[in-house]
Amino acid sequence: MTTIRLTAAQAMIRYLSQQYIQLDEQPESQPVPIFAGAFAIFGHGNVAGLGEALYQAQETFPTYRAHNEQGMAHAAIAYAKSNQRNRMMMCTSSIGPGATNMVTAAALAHANRLPVLFVPGDTFANRKPDPVLQQIEDFSDPTISANDCFKPVSRYFDRITRPEQLIHSLPVAIKTLLDSVNCGPVTLAFPQDIQAEAFDYPSYMFEKHVHRIRRVRAEDYELNTVLNLLKEAVNPLIIAGGGVLYSGAAPLLADFALKHKIPVAETQAGKGCLPWTHPCAVGGIGVTGSEAANVLASEADVVVAIGTRLQDFTTESRTLLEKPNKQLVQLNVAEFDAIKHSAIPLVGDAKAVLKQLTASLGNWAAPQKWFDYAHHLDQKWQVTYNKLTAMNTASLPSDAQVLGAVKRTSDKSDVVVCAAGGLPGELHKLWRAEGPGSYHVEYGFSCMGYEIAGGLGVKMASPERDVIVVVGDGSYMMMNSELATSVMLNQKIVVVLLDNRGFGCINRLQQGTGNAPFNNLLENCAGEPEAMQIDFAGHARAMGANGEKVADLEALETALLRAKKASKSTLICIDTDPHETTDNGSWWDVAIPQVSERDTVNLAHAEYIDNQAKQPY
Ligand SMILES: Cc1ncc(C[n+]2csc(CCOP(=O)(O)OP(=O)(O)O)c2C)c(N)n1
Numbered sequence: 001m002t003t004i005r006l007t008a009a010q011a012m013i014r015y016l017s018q019q020y021i022q023l024d025e026q027p028e029s030q031p032v033p034i035f036a037g038a039f040a041i042f043g044h045g046n047v048a049g050l051g052e053a054l055y056q057a058q059e060t061f062p063t064y065r066a067h068n069e070q071g072m073a074h075a076a077i078a079y080a081k082s083n084q085r086n087r088m089m090m091c092t093s094s095i096g097p098g099a100t101n102m103v104t105a106a107a108l109a110h111a112n113r114l115p116v117l118f119v120p121g122d123t124f125a126n127r128k129p130d131p132v133l134q135q136i137e138d139f140s141d142p143t144i145s146a147n148d149c150f151k152p153v154s155r156y157f158d159r160i161t162r163p164e165q166l167i168h169s170l171p172v173a174i175k176t177l178l179d180s181v182n183c184g185p186v187t188l189a190f191p192q193d194i195q196a197e198a199f200d201y202p203s204y205m206f207e208k209h210v211h212r213i214r215r216v217r218a219e220d221y222e223l224n225t226v227l228n229l230l231k232e233a234v235n236p237l238i239i240a241g242g243g244v245l246y247s248g249a250a251p252l253l254a255d256f257a258l259k260h261k262i263p264v265a266e267t268q269a270g271k272g273c274l275p276w277t278h279p280c281a282v283g284g285i286g287v288t289g290s291e292a293a294n295v296l297a298s299e300a301d302v303v304v305a306i307g308t309r310l311q312d313f314t315t316e317s318r319t320l321l322e323k324p325n326k327q328l329v330q331l332n333v334a335e336f337d338a339i340k341h342s343a344i345p346l347v348g349d350a351k352a353v354l355k356q357l358t359a360s361l362g363n364w365a366a367p368q369k370w371f372d373y374a375h376h377l378d379q380k381w382q383v384t385y386n387k388l389t390a391m392n393t394a395s396l397p398s399d400a401q402v403l404g405a406v407k408r409t410s411d412k413s414d415v416v417v418c419a420a421g422g423l424p425g426e427l428h429k430l431w432r433a434e435g436p437g438s439y440h441v442e443y444g445f446s447c448m449g450y451e452i453a454g455g456l457g458v459k460m461a462s463p464e465r466d467v468i469v470v471v472g473d474g475s476y477m478m479m480n481s482e483l484a485t486s487v488m489l490n491q492k493i494v495v496v497l498l499d500n501r502g503f504g505c506i507n508r509l510q511q512g513t514g515n516a517p518f519n520n521l522l523e524n525c526a527g528e529p530e531a532m533q534i535d536f537a538g539h540a541r542a543m544g545a546n547g548e549k550v551a552d553l554e555a556l557e558t559a560l561l562r563a564k565k566a567s568k569s570t571l572i573c574i575d576t577d578p579h580e581t582t583d584n585g586s587w588w589d590v591a592i593p594q595v596s597e598r599d600t601v602n603l604a605h606a607e608y609i610d611n612q613a614k615q616p617y
Pocket residue numbers: 420421422423445446447448449471472473474475476500502503504505506
């Protein structure tokens with residue numbers, strides 16, 4: 001057996017750069033590299049070992065420096081999501097704070113089932129210089145380091161304490177990152193002495209390896225159950241989740257829905273599966289959904305949920321889909337999801353199983369009356385859309401009106417990016433998505449601070465598209481440093497910052513639970529909130545981006561057109577109304593105190609009990 005002598009870090013990078021993927025629709029001859037490279041912030045835990053290996057590999061495995069480890073991981077996650085989980089990035093940090101800074105992002109990737117390879121440096125495996133800088137020192141267990149925080153938020157975790165462990169661990173890491181069922185973050189904690197240690201690795205390890213995603217077909221017995229159910233269905237509805245996009249099934253779903261006349265509602269992760277103009281599209285579903293989709297969901301007799309985790313926002317905390325006489329089918333590659341809500345499971349890949357279903361359904365279609373009804377509800381919702389997003393120059397604009405202005409000035413190919421605050425709800429209801437890839441909202445973890453870094457990752461994945469990040473003042477303050485990275489890397493993004501002076505959505509939630517406004521909007525905070533007048537546009541300019549503040553929606557539209565033409569990242573700030581929001585009357589289970597000195601809380605609790613009664617158990 002021929003061998004090659006490399007440090008463990010060199011071996012890792014050489015191996016990663018030889019991993020390719022054959023995409024479904026791509027000609028056999030054109031596999032693409034799985035890794036677009038690494039985001040890295042160096043410290044003593046990775047600068048010498050991994051740093052040297054990355055330096056050598058720049059041609060095939062480029063390294064990008066960011067400003068915050070959480071931010072760079074957000075960018076890597078957004079990159080993977082934009083690539084339907086087929087392509088991804090590695091993130092490496094030093095030990096200690098650099099590593100733990102990435103843990104929140106690992107949790108985000110875990111919740112969203114998105115692949116990212118975390119390689120935090122770790123304390124010395126030989127323990128000779130212990131305790132080293134940034135070592136946490138567990139008194140009773142010397143095998144514990146800060147990196148153990150990654151364990152509950154990694155789909156695969158290993159600590160490389162011998163160079164030869166990589167021979168086994170790297171293939172498992174890649175398998176996990178590409179596994180449709182178990183997809184999520186992989187952490188390979190890498191002690192700094194091991195990174196630098198040399199070993200005679202077998203040469204075969206570094207041969208080009210082309211991977212494919214396994215498209216699991218459904219078992220006949222599950223398929224037949226669902227086929228019989230669908231053929232009897234009078235009012236069927238499809239709920240499309242992120243899994244539809246990851247499986248590359250969106251075009252197939254568009255044809256399937258049209259052929260069989262089934263309306264399609266979308267979750268946050270699934271939004272954009274169908275362009276909003278598709279005859280079967282009825283918009284977002286659930287707490288943040290459109291009235292059309294929610295009415296259809298409550299009246300449907302058969303609901304086929306495809307590629308969705310059915311989290312509480314989708315199901316209105318398990319009150320939307322649990323009505324009597326309603327049958328719920330869960331088409332999902334993961335059995336874990338397929339059996340949720342006591343659903344009828346249909347386990348398999350969305351694309352593969354939709355093909356099987358349509359082949360057997362033949363010319364069957366749902367009753368025209370139901371299809372026309374769905375279309376009528378959608379048209380009604382479009383009228384509401386027009387009203388809510390119309391131009392307003394008279395008073396402080398609402399989030400919906402800002403989104404209307406952004407949409408009017410954007411192109412069909414643009415991507416809108418968001419994550420937390422009041423905006424995801426408004427976007428899910430009101431953004432007219434133009435198809436797969438046009439809507440990028442991280443709402444599995446709803447992590448404040450994802451937006452700008454996420455926008456950078458989306459841009460790196462889709463350089464031909466304009467990326468428009470919409471972000472609240474709160475989220476911007478939590479993390480904005482990757483705006484500078486976007487300037488440095490010449491990855492232009494457009495940021496629209498909606499300044500409503502505080503945590504608007506939580507303030508509304510607080511009052512919705514009978515509580516007093518407290519500690520959310522700046523005006524209700526301790527200290528001297530009036531003294532805090534943040535010049536967001538100036539702040540963006542200080543980081544090298546363009547920045548301007550606009551007075552109203554008209555000015556926002558002209559500024560957006562300017563920003564789209566500009567060569568570098570631009571932030572546009574606009575003041576907005578913190579109280580105005582689009583209420584669709586749905587319920588979200590947020591626990592309300594059973595006893596309180598406030599009458600309004602007691603009243604809210606009584607109402608809460610009524611709503612809880614609608615939950616199945
Ligand atoms: C990291 C993180 N911390 C806290 C929260 C809880 N949270 C959700 S939205 C929000 C306020 C967001 O404020 P802003 O970005 O200004 O948006 P707005 O609510 O004003 O629309 C908070 C505190 C969160 N989602 N993520």
